[in-house]
Amino acid sequence: MPKPAGMFDRDREWSMLVKFAADEQPGATLGVVSGRRRQGKSFLLESLCQELGGFYFSAQEATDAESLAAIGAALTRHLDPVVPFAPASWSTVVDVLLRIGRDRPVPVVIDEFPYLARSNPALPSIIQGAYAPRRMERTESRARLLLCGSAMSFMGGLLSGNAPLRGRASLDLPVDTLDYRLAARFWGLTDPRLALLVHAVVGGTPAYRTEMIRYDAPRVLDDFDDWVIRAILSPGSPMFLEARYLLAEEPDLRDSALYHSVLGAIAEGNSGRGGIAGYVGRKSNELSHPLTVLEDAGLITREIDAFRGNRTDFRIREPLLTFYHAMMRPFWPQLMRANATDRIWQRAKHRFIGNVVGPHFERICRDWTLHFAEDRFGDWPVQVTAGTVNDPANRTTHEVDVVAVGHADAGRPPLLAIGEVKWGETMGTGHLDRLRRIRDLVNRNDKYDTSQMRLVCFSGSGFSEDLVRLSGQGEVDLVGLDDLYA
Incomplete structure (x- = not known):
């Protein structure tokens, strides 16, 4: 099945989703799609449902009762029953979702699944029960249920360890950011130096160009400084607060001040556990939990030293977070005054080269060596x-x-x-x-x-x-x- 018009790259993800959703084998199946916000997950899944006549429901932050009513209304619109569907429990909802696939393979998508599970923690266990191997509702269905979420720490634990759904899923698909080469094509940048500078600021998140910056890209290298000022550092830009929202979107990151300090330490060049601890003002053994949570959320990664196996270095995965902590957070009060943005950028530009571009170029060189x-x-x-x-x-x-x-x-x-x-x-x-x-x-x-x-x-x-x-x-x-x- 060809990709929908307007979908950039994502060939592998689209192929895997189509193969999963169109599988003719009997029995309902379960899949999990994860990735940080603004990577295009919802676009992929909505397109899949449109192409194959499936059911798509996007959850919201709401009480359990309101969420039940919302999915009941969505199922009523999709199935068009004689009497509106008003479910009293999630067990009933899951059984109705499975019945959608009685006649043919069909994708059934629940987007932002962590919102539902947060209101009703028993929901993964309810789905586990519905997918019991010999249960008639499962064996007589070819529904292809896809659970999607952006809370990476939650989604990462959905199929791991002793989680109820471990062993139940036949698809576990991460939707990651575009690599630096794809990002250059997506932004329409042909100058390698300009492409790397832009990637050092915004990385490979597709929605930053389409929805948030509205296709405002630097035209030539001489336009880069002005682009940073108008598109990233301006208080009126949607990108101005984006780095803060990246942390707020993760429910497990409760002490935001501590996590911002840890990220700030790494952005300042303190990649080792001891250096981070000294910067934050905590003991090294007190940082195990916040470092693990940031890693589970996909915001940092740990690398083992190639020559000293007992040494671990931590790197920030999302370039925008590095840019924020190196360039914006130290000057936040001044940046709130829009007329000072130009002067702050010129004053701190040396920090951009030393704290942002230099380490980012090293990362790109390692990526090239590994992948290209x-x-x-x-x-x-x-x-x-x-x-x-x-x-x-x-x-x-x-x-x-x-x-x-x-x-x-x-x-x-x-x-x-x-x-x-x-x-x-x-x-x-x-x-x-x-x-x-x-x-x-x-x-x-x-x-x-x-x-x-x-x-x-x-x-x-x-x-x-x-x-x-x-x-x-x-x-x-x-x-x-x-x-x-x-």
Whole structure:
């Protein structure tokens, strides 16, 4: 079934939904669709129901009784019974939903399912009971029930551990943000430098361009500053408060001040647990819960150091959160005065390069190495992260921005490449010398097979003639912005 007109990308998600909804096998099935708000989940599911004649219901924050009445009214409109349907319980509702699929496979969607479960925590158990293996209402139905939600911590636990619906779902589909290459196409940006700068601010959330900024994109690189001021930093823009709303949408993030402080610590470059604790003013062991909640909500991710397995670094996944905590939160009172926005941006622009673009460029380089470099470094990498290498002779440590590790069929995993990333400076032989020193130190480590390891320089500002010459001799791989977006 072809995608509906106007749907950008989402080929994999659409294909999986159509395959699930049109499955001719007997017996009702259950699927779960999750993802943060504004990724296009509802558009996907509404389109699916329109194409296949299914039932779509979007829940709202309401009492249990009001939600029952609302879904009863929606079912009345869809089924057009002689008498309006006024359900007294969710068990009755679920049975009616299953009956929709008595004659043919049909999608049945409950969007924003966490709202219903918050008002009635027994609802997952009720669905579990309705999907009992030998229950007639299930075996004689081909309803394809899809539960969708944006509360990532809730949706992540819906099918895990001892949850009632664990083992009941035949589809678990996350709808993630667009990757940086797709985001550039979606925004219509052909200049790699401009595309990366825009992605460092708004990431790959589709609705930021369509619904919130209303297709206002910077036309050329010289328009970028004005675009940030008018589209992001202006108090009249819907994007002005968006970063705050991202946290407010997660029901498990109750102490918003603590979570904003944790995100602020990471945005300031404190990626380790100890650094975050010192910034927040808490003990390290007191941060386990907030860090776990932020990770479950999809707002941060944890990375294991490639060379020191006992060290974990935390990174913010949503670029807009990094931009907010680095550029907006420190100047919030001044930003509320609209006539000061231009001056604040010019005054704090160095923070944008150092705290936002630099770390974001490192992340993009790791993403490229994992997803788009393929076998450029001899094999497909299965893990790409950062690392820290001890240098006892010089009593220091070296931070390695990109560490690509391949798959080991037996023995030690191969270390495919180590890389240095620089956004704002032309890379030269000095950067290569540093990588050579790190290579010597890594060769003494028995953790990896380093026999085929490549040295890589990633730059957003180009390479010196000497480094280009050495690259031609095979001593180093050079990766620029054009490579990242090719």
